[in-house]
Amino acid sequence: MAHPSDVINTRQHPFVGVTWPVTGSRGNDYYVRMYDSGFDCSCIAFRKCKHIRSVEDRILGKNIFKKSEKKPLHLRENSV
Ligand SMILES: [Zn+2]
DSSP: OOBOOSSOOOTTOTTTTOEEEEEOTTSOEEEEEEETTEEEESSSOSSOOHHHHHHHHHHTTOSOSOHHHHSOOOOGGGGO
């Protein structure tokens, strides 16, 4: 069951259907998916879990992304 987000309006959001991998504190991988009605996570938590929160943070652009990943790659050959 999807958990409605407090911080992101997921209804008709362009990321609906996108799945984000989240590494949990014990090193397990979980998958958080955005639905029209909110987020769902593959972990067993029945409440909105920290994995979902971490994905919300990523979407909102807080911390998480390393700068090297965020920069688009430009091919220098094209600019000559
Ligand atoms: Zn979770």
